[in-house]
Structure formats: structure tokens, C-alpha cells
Amino acid sequence: MNEHVSxxxxxxxxxxxxxxxxDRDGVTGRIRIPAPIAMLAELTHRCPLACPYCSNPLELxxxxxxxxxxEWIRVFQEAAALxxxxxxxxxxxxxxxRDLVELTAAAAKAGLYTNLITSGIGLxxxxxxxxxxxxxxxxxxxxxxxxxxxxxxxxxxxxGYDRKIAVAEWTHAAGIPLTVNAVCHKQNMDELGAMLDLxxxxxxxxxxxxxxxxxxxxxxxxxxxxxxxxxVLHANAFVEEARKRLEGIIVIDYVPADHHSTxxxxxxxxxxxxxxxxxxxxxxxxxxxxxxIPSLNFxxxxxxxxxxxxxxxxxxxxxxxxxWMPDLCRSCDRKGVDFGGCRCxxxxxxxxxxxxxxxxxxSPMRHLLVEQAEIxxxxxxxxxxxxxx
Amino acid sequence: MSEPSAVTVTAQTVAKLARGVRLREDPVRGQTVLLxxxxxxxxxxxxxxxxxxxxxxxxxxxxxxxxxxxFEAPKEQILVDVIAFVDEFSKRRMLELKS
Numbered sequence: 221m222n223e224h225v226s227x228x229x230x231x232x233x234x235x236x237x238x239x240x241x242x243d244r245d246g247v248t249g250r251i252r253i254p255a256p257i258a259m260l261a262e263l264t265h266r267c268p269l270a271c272p273y274c275s276n277p278l279e280l281x282x283x284x285x286x287x288x289x290x291e292w293i294r295v296f297q298e299a300a301a302l303x304x305x306x307x308x309x310x311x312x313x314x315x316x317x318r319d320l321v322e323l324t325a326a327a328a329k330a331g332l333y334t335n336l337i338t339s340g341i342g343l344x345x346x347x348x349x350x351x352x353x354x355x356x357x358x359x360x361x362x363x364x365x366x367x368x369x370x371x372x373x374x375x376x377x378x379x380g381y382d383r384k385i386a387v388a389e390w391t392h393a394a395g396i397p398l399t400v401n402a403v404c405h406k407q408n409m410d411e412l413g414a415m416l417d418l419x420x421x422x423x424x425x426x427x428x429x430x431x432x433x434x435x436x437x438x439x440x441x442x443x444x445x446x447x448x449x450x451x452v453l454h455a456n457a458f459v460e461e462a463r464k465r466l467e468g469i470i471v472i473d474y475v476p477a478d479h480h481s482t483x484x485x486x487x488x489x490x491x492x493x494x495x496x497x498x499x500x501x502x503x504x505x506x507x508x509x510x511x512x513i514p515s516l517n518f519x520x521x522x523x524x525x526x527x528x529x530x531x532x533x534x535x536x537x538x539x540x541x542x543x544w545m546p547d548l549c550r551s552c553d554r555k556g557v558d559f560g561g562c563r564c565x566x567x568x569x570x571x572x573x574x575x576x577x578x579x580x581x582x583s584p585m586r587h588l589l590v591e592q593a594e595i596x597x598x599x600x601x602x603x604x605x606x607x608x609x
Numbered sequence: 610m611s612e613p614s615a616v617t618v619t620a621q622t623v624a625k626l627a628r629g630v631r632l633r634e635d636p637v638r639g640q641t642v643l644l645x646x647x648x649x650x651x652x653x654x655x656x657x658x659x660x661x662x663x664x665x666x667x668x669x670x671x672x673x674x675x676x677x678x679x680f681e682a683p684k685e686q687i688l689v690d691v692i693a694f695v696d697e698f699s700k701r702r703m704l705e706l707k708s
Binding site (some may be wrong): 224225255257287301302303305306331333357358360395396397399425426428467468469470471473 | 637642647649650651655661699700702
């Protein structure tokens with residue numbers, strides 16, 4: 221890219237705070253910690269949809285535990301002061317919160333770039349206009365397929381598809397830039413081209429095509445969702461071709477299936493390096509799946525400031541730097557590229573969050589992962605296990 | 610809803626930041642950032658100056674002319690740089706263009 225522009229720096233500089241670490245051999249040191257760029261605010265776990273790959277935890281937090289309007293507003297202000305630039309209002313379905321417009325206005329006032337991640341259910345023309353007036357910068361609308369039958373089956377919500385088309389039109393009319401989110405898997409991957417066409421037709425400037433990540437609910441639906449290697453290779457080639465064909469028309473961000481990759485993904489851009497996640501009850505997580513790691517203790521914004529949680533809490537410092545890494549990762553040239561991959565995946569597949577991500581070609585567990593993915597991808601898809609509502 | 614189409618950037622192009630793309634001071638890191646969906650780009654002084662000049666009124670030729678006088682540098686060279694810059698941001702759907 222142009223020499224005058226760089227990706228906003230997430231690397232440390234001299235004014236950054238530091239934290240002490242101790243490695244497996246008792247060696248201690250200090251590591252510089254950059255301020256976070258992005259915060260995902262899961263305003264609620266309530267959702268009218270029941271997607272079988274939902275990224276919410278298996279144990280959903282109830283409405284009675286949710287942060288109040290004033291508590292969320294305080295968290296947004298703390299986030300801005302900490303250095304967060306992007307705020308993602310998510311869920312569950314964030315539109316299930318009656319105070320969504322008020323929260324959006326407060327986030328915009330705090331200077332945060334405010335993005336709404338929604339299924340569209342719970343929005344109408346008036347509410348979208350109010351969000352626009354409140355300063356919403358951007359809206360991300362999920363689609364579950366390119367046709368009503370498949371999309372409504374995946375979302376477990378009849379009429380969802382038609383509603384989403386209407387929401388996209390209202391968003392366009394309000395002038396709010398639109399990204400379409402398409403989670404892809406075994407049962408809709410062959411519709412990828414049609415989903416991309418739909419996104420262009422809906423006036424989206426950007427589409428996020430993300431292959432299902434197999435944690436939580438998706439882990440329960442592996443046989444229904446795991447794409448075949450042929451589907452993945454086809455999707456990879458399709459995206460490469462479409463990016464060239466549609467340059468200047470739509471930006472395609474693509475998360476390929478990592479079970480079929482050579483090296484792990486740089487999960488979260490590195491643990492505790494770029495982003496944080498706040499659950500409906502105010503627990504602060506390094507990533508949305510982090511609660512699957514039993515050795516971590518999570519602080520809440522009700523007890524501690526966001527700044528102290530980011531810099532000083534046990535959960536955020538657990539996998540920063542390289543002192544926690546096994547030798548395989550610590551001696552690897554790629555440790556600054558992928559940071560050892562995904563901790564939650566290591567936990568789920570290897571039973572140890574501090575081991576090499578089994579996706580890595582160098583992991584001794586790799587063959588088990590590939591074999592299981594192969595079996596699940598070939599399976600006749602069973603009925604979905606939908607997430608709870 | 611009409612499908613947008615890719616535009617070729619020339620000296621006659623008039624550009625401004627698209628809705629949802631904005632410039633902001635980032636006091637915590639001491640830099641100026643351009644914020645867009647899922648993107649935060651740190652801009653140096655020259656990039657900030659170009660972005661601020663994209664007012665949706667003047668074409669790139671007029672902007673290059675202004676910079677040429679201001680910095681006592683050849684206009685043609687500046688124009689090439691400004692067009693390349695705008696082309697890059699346009700491909701990322703960060704600008705609204707008229708030409």
C-alpha cells in the first residue's frame with residue numbers, strides 16, 4: 221500500500237505499559253503491552269435466531285445478569301480512554317436491547333467507531349433511522365444462505381431471510397454503510413457465489429466470508445457443518461477470482477477453513493494484543509471463546525476498570541508474549557506471525573490451552589485433526605443442534 | 610438499488626470520504642487514524658493532508674496545483690502521487706468518486 225499509510229500500530233512503543241511474566245523454567249521478565257484497537261460488546265445473549273454455529277457460549281447469560289444502560293456507557297468511555305478505536309455492538313442479537321439507540325449515541329459520543337453486528341431481526345425502518353441519527357458508523361448484517369429455504373433453516377427462524385432483505389434496503393436508504401456477513405459451512409458453501417451476488421445487489425461495500433470456527437455450538441454440529449476439502453479448495457479459488465473481478469465494487473474479507481490450512485490463524489491478532497470482548501454480564505474476555513479454558517479467571521467491569529483488566533489481569537496475561545509457549549512455538553520463525561495460533565482450539569483438540577494449535581503442520585496432533593475433519597466432512601449431515609434461545 | 614461499478618481515477622476525479630470512513634486523532638498512540646469498517650489506518654502528515662483536501666468539490670488536478678504552489682514542487686509529480694493514493698483508497702471502497 222501507499223508509503224504514507226500503515227495499518228494502525230498495534231506494536232508496543234515506549235509509553236506502553238508492561239507486565240511481568242514467568243516462564244515454565246522460572247525465568248522472569250517484562251513484556252510491553254500495546255493498547256487494544258477493538259472491543260466486542262456482547263450486549264445480550266438473547267437472540268431470535270438459533271444458528272447451530274453460534275459463537276456465544278453453551279451456557280448463555282440471562283437477561284437478569286445483563287449490564288444496565290449506564291454500566292455499558294461507562295464501559296464505552298473506559299474503552300475509549302484505554303485506546304479502543306473500533307466498537308462492535310454484538311450479541312446475541314443487539315437489537316433485543318431496548319436501549320440500543322441510546323447505547324449507540326453514547327458510544328459515538330465517546331469517539332468510538334461504532335459498528336452494529338446484527339441478524340436484522342428486531343430492526344425496522346424507524347429504528348434504523350434513529351441509529352443513523354445517533355451516529356452509527358456501520359452495520360454488519362448476517363445472511364445464512366442465498367435462498368430463503370436454506371437461510372431460514374440454518375437460522376432456525378422462518379421469515380428471517382425476507383426480513384434481512386428489507387433491513388438491507390432500510391440501511392441503504394438511511395445511508396449507513398453495509399457489510400454482509402456470511403458464515404459458510406458444508407451446507408451453504410456451494411452457494412458462495414450466489415451469496416456474494418446477493419451482497420452486491422444489496423449495496424454492501426464489503427462482505428465477510430468466514431468459515432465456521434469449530435468451538436461451542438459448532439463443535440456439537442461438526443458432522444452437519446464441516447466442509448469437505450474439495451469445498452474449501454473451491455471456495456479459496458472462488459474468492460481469489462472474485463476479489464479481482466469485483467475490485468472497487470465490493471471488498472471481500474475471507475476467513476478460510478483452518479482445519480485445511482498449513483499454519484494456524486493469528487487468532488485475535490495475538491492473545492491480549494489487539495482486542496477484548498465484554499459479555500452481557502460484564503465479564504471481560506481476551507476472545508469470545510476464552511471461557512472454554514478452565515484455568516483462566518475472568519474479571520468483570522463491575523469489579524475492576526477496563527484498563528486494569530487489560531494490563532494486569534491473569535486471563536489477559538496468560539498467553540501474552542512467548543514465555544508460555546512450548547519450545548516448538550517459541551523457537552519458530554512464525555511466532556510473530558500467528559502467535560502460536562488459537563488457544564481455545566488447542567484446549568478443545570489437545571486438552572491443553574498452552575500447547576501448539578493442532579492446526580499447525582508442525583503439531584504432533586495435526587494428523588488427528590485432519591482425520592476427524594475428513595470423517596465429519598464426508599458424513600451425511602444430521603439434523604442441526606440449534607443453540608438455545 | 611443500483612449496483613456500483615468500479616471507476617477509473619483521473620486528474621478530473623472529484624473525491625470525498627465515503628460515509629462510514631472518518632479521520633480521527635488517536636491521543637493514546639499519538640497519531641492520526643483513518644477509520645473504516647474493520648480498518649484502522651495510521652496516516653502520516655502527507656496522507657492526512659491529501660485526505661483533508663478531498664472535499665467532494667475540487668478535482669485532483671486542482672488539489673495537485675494547490676500542493677505544487679504550497680510546497681514549490683512540480684505539479685505533474687504530485688498529481689501522479691495523489692491519483693495513486695486516491696486509486697488505492699477507492700479500491701478499498703473508502704471514497705465516493707465523481708469524474
